[in-house]
Structures are given as structure tokens and as C-alpha cells.
Amino acid sequence: xxxxxxxxxxxxxxxxxxxxxNSKGIHEVAQHxxxxxxxIGWHIKETAVENGPVLEISNHPNCSHYDAMFIGHMDTVFxxxxxxxxxxxxxxxxxxGPGVEDMKNGDLAxxxxxxxxxxxxxxxxxxxxxxxxxxEISSRYSRNIIKAIARKxxxxxVMESAQNNGAGHVxxxxxxxxxxxxxxxxxxxxxxxxxxxxxxxxxxxxxxxxELQNLKDEEKETSVNVGVVNxxxxxxxxxxxxxxxxxxxxxxxxERNRVVNHINHLIEKGPFVPKVxxxxxxxxxxxxxxxxxxxxxxxxxVKEIADNLGIAFEERKRxxxxxxxxxxxxxxxxxxxxxxxxQFAHSEREYMTIDSVEQCVRLFVEVLRNLRSCEKTD
Numbered sequence: 001x002x003x004x005x006x007x008x009x010x011x012x013x014x015x016x017x018x019x020x021x022n023s024k025g026i027h028e029v030a031q032h033x034x035x036x037x038x039x040i041g042w043h044i045k046e047t048a049v050e051n052g053p054v055l056e057i058s059n060h061p062n063c064s065h066y067d068a069m070f071i072g073h074m075d076t077v078f079x080x081x082x083x084x085x086x087x088x089x090x091x092x093x094x095x096x097g098p099g100v101e102d103m104k105n106g107d108l109a110x111x112x113x114x115x116x117x118x119x120x121x122x123x124x125x126x127x128x129x130x131x132x133x134x135x136e137i138s139s140r141y142s143r144n145i146i147k148a149i150a151r152k153x154x155x156x157x158v159m160e161s162a163q164n165n166g167a168g169h170v171x172x173x174x175x176x177x178x179x180x181x182x183x184x185x186x187x188x189x190x191x192x193x194x195x196x197x198x199x200x201x202x203x204x205x206x207x208x209x210x211e212l213q214n215l216k217d218e219e220k221e222t223s224v225n226v227g228v229v230n231x232x233x234x235x236x237x238x239x240x241x242x243x244x245x246x247x248x249x250x251x252x253x254x255e256r257n258r259v260v261n262h263i264n265h266l267i268e269k270g271p272f273v274p275k276v277x278x279x280x281x282x283x284x285x286x287x288x289x290x291x292x293x294x295x296x297x298x299x300x301x302v303k304e305i306a307d308n309l310g311i312a313f314e315e316r317k318r319x320x321x322x323x324x325x326x327x328x329x330x331x332x333x334x335x336x337x338x339x340x341x342x343q344f345a346h347s348e349r350e351y352m353t354i355d356s357v358e359q360c361v362r363l364f365v366e367v368l369r370n371l372r373s374c375e376k377t378d
Contacts, residue, residue: 014088014097020075026052049141052133069153072107073135106159106339155333161342168316170337175288182281187240199275201242207272289328
């Protein structure tokens with residue numbers, strides 16, 4: 001593959017502010033990707049959603065079935081102006097910049113896999129390179145579209161960065177449940193709290209914070225985090241309103257149910273502080289992704305291909321979510337963390353390694369060649 005071309009394209013994409021709510025930046029990323037795919041003769045279907053386009057790019061037009069679906073996302077977590085503060089830079093074997101690891105490196109690996117595929121593979125297989133604009137906000141707008149694509153795919157490769165020097169891929173992911181709880185009390189002058197009716201929303205929220213944090217289970221890797229709290233108006237006023245935002249992450253629905261049932265029980269039994277009302281203002285969740293038996297069988301086949309190429313291939317657990325969580329309800333075979341190696345996503349330390357790109361592309365060219373051979377044998 002042409003690594004110099006890859007690096008020029010990577011610099012182009014990284015130097016675009018394209019946070020999930022920056023529709024202009026996401027559209028700019030999409031325009032570059034569409035141009036590069038058109039240059040190699042691939043076909044583009046574009047579907048508009050709230051914050052940008054979903055790109056369904058294929059080697060054959062109007063496919064009703066895909067042998068393989070690759071997926072990447074065009075958005076990042078960074079605010080407008082981040083590129084100006086720390087634009088793309090290359091130092092030795094590393095590249096730095098906002099979104100370079102999450103996941104412009106994987107986005108471009110997909111393009112170069114398409115470029116490196118032989119004519120035989122392109123003739124025999126239907127391949128989809130899919131890009132969505134909102135993965136960093138749980139694919140809230142594109143979810144149904146990408147799930148429909150996965151539904152007609154035999155296998156899905158999520159091209160988020162690999163870990164552990166490029167050998168650490170992801171074959172399971174935790175689920176996530178988010179809450180915003182609202183506490184409504186009775187305001188009063190704090191100096192007269194023993195003389196007039198009052199009920200502190202913040203005091204009630206404090207009880208909930210302790211209850212929620214105590215639901216963590218390190219052995220089962222169930223995390224419960226109260227990450228945002230606010231309430232009250234002045235220090236000499238008993239707080240009439242308070243809110244907290246909490247997130248739960250878990251490997252099994254059993255653990256999800258344990259925590260959610262406890263929260264529901266707390267609300268149903270009534271407040272710790274008399275006369276405070278507690279209600280769920282927002283609730284959203286993403287199911288855990290648990291690998292299927294079909295998935296493990298195929299993972300072993302890919303590992304065998306990697307071993308034959310001398311490419312290290314192993315699993316690494318991660319606490320984050322990805323589109324694999326959503327797509328696992330539609331497709332039985334999903335491999336995640338299959339992009340080039342990178343570390344420290346969502347931070348100023350974020351980087352990717354250059355030498356892992358060729359390794360990633362080489363592995364998938366052989367994986368697709370193997371699919372063609374299997375199809376021909378069948």
C-alpha cells in the first residue's frame with residue numbers, strides 16, 4: 001500500500017473540526033471520503049440524518065447482500081477550535097491530532113483495504129464500507145440505518161483502533177445505561193429552616209449519590225458513576241431543585257437488571273427527605289455485546305490467517321462502547337477494534353502508530369481473499 005498517500009489523507013481528515021454536533025465538519029470529512037472512493041470506482045449511497053450523512057459505499061451498486069461490512073465513524077468528541085490548538089503532527093512512528101486514533105486511522109484503513117483488493121475479490125464479493133456521523137453520541141441518528149445494513153451482511157468489521165500494539169482486538173463490549181434524575185424539593189430561607197416548611201433537593205440527591213455509588217461491583221466489572229450534579233440557587237436558600245447524571249456499565253443483562261431494579265425501588269419507596277419528589281428525567285441504554293458461537297468460530301479463522309501472515313492477533317477487553325453494541329442485534333459475526341493501533345482516545349495524548357497501518361490492511365486483504373476462495377469452493 002501507499003503509506004505516504006495514507007498519511008497525506010490522514011492529515012487532511014484530522015485537521016477538520018468534526019465533533020458530533022459540527023455538521024459542517026462532518027460533511028467536509030464525508031466529501032473527502034466520497035471523492036477518494038469515486039477515484040477507485042466504488043459506488044456511494046448517501047442518507048442524510050440530523051448531523052450529517054451516512055455513507056454506504058460498495059464495490060457493486062444496489063447490493064441486497066454483503067459478504068462483509070466495514071464500519072467507521074466520521075465524528076469526534078472534540079470541540080470546535082481543537083484543530084487550531086493541536087493540529088496533525090507526525091513524530092517518528094507516531095501521528096498525533098484530534099481523532100487520529102478515534103477513528104480517522106480506521107476510516108482510512110477501510111479506504112486502503114478497498115484500494116488493495118484484487119480484481120478477483122472485487123468481482124466475487126459484495127463489500128460495504130459504511131461511515132456514520134454520530135457514533136460518539138451513541139449513533140442516535142444513524143442507528144436504524146446502519147443496523148439495516150448489518151442485517152444484510154454476513155459479517156461486520158468495526159474499524160476502531162486496535163490496542164496492545166495492534167494485536168488487541170475486541171470481541172465483547174459492555175452495555176450502558178444512562179440516567180438523569182431530577183429532585184424537586186421546597187425552597188426556603190436557610191436561616192429559618194426550623195421555622196418554615198422546607199425540603200432540600202440537594203440533601204435527597206446526596207442520599208442517592210451514596211446509594212448509586214455503592215452499587216458498583218469490581219469483581220463483575222460493573223461500574224456505576226455519578227458524573228454530573230447540580231442544584232440550588234444560593235448558599236442561604238434550601239435547594240428546591242437538583243439533578244444528577246449517572247452512568248452504569250455492565251457485561252451482562254443480569255447486572256444491568258440488578259442496578260436498574262434497585263434504582264426503581266429507591267424511587268418507588270419514597271424519599272429519604274420528606275416531601276422531596278424524585279423522578280427520572282432521562283433514560284437511555286445500549287445493550288451489551290456478547291460474542292456468539294458463530295462469531296468465535298469465525299474469529300478463530302481470522303486468527304489462523306493472521307498467524308500465517310506473522311501478524312499477532314489476540315483479544316483485549318475494553319470498557320468503552322462502539323457500534324458493535326448496536327449491530328450485534330442484527331449480525332451474528334462481528335469483530336471490533338480491527339483498525340490500526342492507537343492509544344489515549346478522547347485526550348490530548350491521542351496517537352496512532354504508522355507501522356500498524358500496513359499490517360491492518362494486509363490482514364484484511366488476505367481475509368477477503370480467503371472469503372473469495374471459500375465462495376468459489378462452495
